[in-house]
Amino acid sequence: YIKILTSMVLRDYLMVKVELEGISGAGSASVKDLMKKTRLLMAPLRAALGAPLGTEMSENDLRDSIVKLYRNPDANPALYNYAKSLEVIDTAVTGGFFYSHYCLAVSVIGSSSKGTMNLDVRTLKQMCDKILFPVLDEAKTQLGNEMDEALVENKGRMVKEIDEIVERKIQDTDAKKEFN
DSSP, X not given: OXXXXXXXXXXXXXXXXXXXXXXXXXXXXXXXXXXXHHHTTHHHHHHHTTOOTTSOOOXXXXXXXXXHHHHOGGGSHHHHHHHHHHHHHHHIIIIIIIHHHHXXXXXXXXXXXXXXXXXXXXXXXXXXXXXXXXXXXXXXXXXXXXXXXXXXXXXXXXXXXXXXXXXXXXXXXHHHHHHO
């Protein structure tokens, strides 16, 4: 499909594009359905973290529960792996599908053109910035900030140790050269 689009004569594609309006592209019913179903994948994680299906758990409580899960993945490895799988899906949809679709559209019809859903192609790029599971992103950010604060005395330690090792090696090499 992609090879056909990128190798078609532009004029020919533009004639077909009009006929595809409403059924193809990132705004199509199929993609909207995919996005809706993908977002439903958060429900089992919510339930496993304490919100029975059909009930609501506040976003703050959910985020805090996910932070605990990320902080101690060994306590529930299956649930941790499920959360990480949601991250992979998020990346595949936003960074994979939408970004690839954007690049394809730019390559075929140009960045300021209207796509088959009569949307500006640049709209596709904005879709790459939307996070499907924002609470996972918030939890990673929160845990990262907590760890940065807790481990502030270790900042740069690894690089300093490597620099010291390299410097000793250089000094040893220089000393050997002087001896010979």
